[in-house]
Amino acid sequence: MFRFDPYSPAIDADPFPAYRRLRDDFPCFWSDEANAWVLSRFADIVAALNDWRTYSSAKGNLMTEVRNRAGATIGTTDPPRHDRLRGLVQYAFMKRNLDSLTPAIRDIARDVVGTLKGRARFDFIADFSSKFTVRVLFATLGLPIGDEAAVREKIMLMVQSNATTRAKGPEHIAAFAWMEDYAAKVIAERRARPQNDLISELSLAEIHGDRLDEREVLQTTTTLVMGGVGSLNGFLAMLALNLADIPEAREAVVANPDLLPDAIEESLRYNTSAQRFRRCLTKDVELHGQWMREGDFVCLAFGSGNRDDRQYPDADAYQLARKPRGHLGFGGSVHACLGASIARLSSKIAMEEFHKAMPRYERAETSLSWMPSSTFRSPLRLELTTIKDRRKHGVASQRQSRVSGK
Template sequence: MFQFNPYSPAVDADPFPFYKRLRDDYPAFWSTEANMWVLSRHADILTALNDWETYSSASGNLMDEFPGRAGATLGTTDPPRHDRLRALIQKAVTKRALDHIVEPTRAVTNAHLDAIAGEESFDFVTDVSSKITVDLMVYLFNLPKDGQDIMRDKAVLMVQSDPTTRSKGPEHMAAYKWMTEYAANLIAERKKAPGEDLMSQFITAEIDGEKLDDREVQMTVTTLIMAGIESLSGFLTMFALNLADHPEARRQLVANPELIPDAMEESLRFNTSAQRFKRCLKKDVELHGETLKAGDFVCLAYGAGNRDERRFEDPDIYNIARKPRGHLGFGGGVHACLGTAIARLATKIIFEEFLKRVPEYSRVQEQLPWMPSTTFRSPTRLDLRIG
C-alpha cells in the first residue's frame, strides 16, 4: 500500500518518485505519519496559496511548528493582520537595503573563495554557502561578530528534525529558545541605540502611527536569521549541486554570466530547498473525490508542484533556458517569501564570483547526506573536486 511519509529518510534522499505517484494517483492524500493531507499538483497548491480564507497560516506554516511562533510572523498570520505586518516589514526591506548588500556580498564571497584557492576539493556547505550566509546576516542585522559558529549551528538545528524519531527533539527546541533569546537581547540593545541595520528598521518602521510590537520584532528577526542563514545556504547548495550534475549548463553560465538569473529560477523549480509547508483548513473542501475537513492540516508540497507535467513541460529535465514562470520556489499568494529580492540578488552575485573562480568542478560523493527535515531539503555536505 502506498504511503507518503515526509519524515522518511527515503523522502529526504529522493522525494520525486513519491511526488509523481501522489500527483498521478493520490492528488489529495491523507498521510497517516504526518497526520495531514498532502496536495501535490501545481494547480491545487496555487489555489491554496491564493485562498488564505480557506487555507489558513494562522496555526503555523512549518510542518513541525515551534511553540509561540504561530501568529507572530508574516508566514503565520492571515489578512488583515498579515497585511499590516507585511507593510511594516516591507518598509524596512527597501531598494536602498538591496543596493547596500551588493558590494558586501561580493566581498564576503571572494573572501571565502580565497580560503579554498589552491585546494583540490572543498565542502561547498561548510566552506562556502554557510559561511557566506552567516556573514550576510551579520552585515544586514549588525550582529556581533563573535559566536557566529554557534548562531549557524542553532539555525541549522531549527530547520531539522531528529534523524531517529523524525520529530522536533529537545536539541531543536533548545536551539529555537536560544535564537529567540538571542534576538530579544539584541533588540533591547538596538532600541537604546538604533542604527541603519534591518533590525533597527523593524523597530522604528511606522505606518500611520502604528509599529511592530516587541514580540513581532523578536519573531521576525528570529525567523529571518534562521531563513537567511540556513534556507539561503540550502538553496545555494542545491544550485551548486544542479550545476555539478549538469556540466553543460554550468559551462554556459561560465561563458555567459548574464544567464545566471534564468538558471537560478530553473533551480528553484527543479530542486527547491523549500519543499513543503502546511496550512489549516477553515472550512470543508471537496477535492479529487476526498472531503478535507475544517480543522485538518494540509501539506502543500511545493517540490511536487514544481515537477508537475500538467504545468511544466518535461519537468524532470533541468533546462536553464526554460524561464519557468509560476514556480513555487518562493511560495506564492499573500505569503510569498518576503526575502525573495534579497535571496535572488545575493545568489546572482555569489554565483557570478563562484563560477569566475571555480569554473570547472565535479561531485566527489555519489550518495549525498541529506538534512533530516520535513520542510526543507538540501545536503548537509557537498564535496566538490575542482577542475
C-alpha cells in the same frame, strides 16, 4: 499500499518518484504519517495559496512547528493581521536598499571564496555557502560581528528534526530558545541605540502610528535569521549540486554569467530547498473526490508542484533556457517570500565569485547525506572537487541522472 511520509529519510533523499505517484494517482491524499492531506499538483497548490481564508497559516506553516511562532510572524498569520505585519516588515526592508548592500555582498563572497583557492576538494556547504549566507545575514540584519559561528550552528539545528523520531528534539528546541534570547538582546540594544541595519528598522518601523510589538519584532527577527540562513544556504547548495551534476549547464553559466539568473530560477523550480509547508482548513473542502474537513491540516508540496508536467513540460529535466515563470520556489500569493529579491541577488553574486575561482567542478562522492527535515531539503555536506584533479583525488565520473533530481 501507497504511503507518503514526509518524515522519511527516503523522502529526504529523493521525494520525486513519490511526488509523481501523488500527482498522477492521489492528488488529494491523506497521509497518516504527516497527519495532513497532501496536495501535490501545481494548480491545486496555487489555488490553496490564493485562498488563504480557507487554507489558513494561523496555526503554523512548518510541517513540524515550533513553540511561539504561530500568530507572530508573517508566515504564520492571515490577513488582515498578516498585511499589517508584512507592511511594517516590508517598510523596514525598503529602507535597506538592495543597491547599497550589493558591494558588501560581493566583498563577502570574494573573501569566503578566497579561502578555497588552491584546494582541490572542499565541502561547498561548510566551506562556502553557509559561511557566505551567515555573513550576508549579519550585514543585512546588523547582528554583532564575531557571533557568526555560534549563530550558524544554532540555525542548522533549528531547521532540522531528529533523524529517528522526525520530531523537534531537545537540541532543536534549545537552539530556538538560544536564538530567541540572542535576538532579544540585540533588539534591546538597537532600540536603545539604533544603527543603520534591519533590526533597528524593524524595531522602529511605523506606519500611521502602528509599530511592531516586542513579541512580533522578536519572532520576525528569529524567523528572518532562520529563513535567511537556512533557506539561502540550502538553495545555494542545491544550485551547486545541479550545476555539478549537469556539466553543460555549469559550462554555459561559467562562460556567460548573464545566464546565472536563468539557472537560479530553474534551480528554484527543479530542486527547491523549500519543499513542503502546512496550512489548516477553516471549512470543509471537496477536492478530487475527497472531503477534507474543517480543522484538518494540509501539506502543500511545493517541490512536487514544481515538477508537475501539467505546468512545466518535461518537468523532471533541468533546462537552463526554460525561464519557469510562477514557480513555487519562493512560495506565492500573500505568503510569497519577502526576502526573494535579496536571495536572488545574493545567489547570483555568490556563484559569480565562486565560478571565477572554481569554474570546473563536480561531485566528489556518489551518495549524499540529507538534512532530516519535513519542510526543507538540502544535503548536509556537498563535497566537490576540481575536475583537473580527478585522478589524484579519485573523483567518480558523472553519475547523476539529469532527470532524477537526487
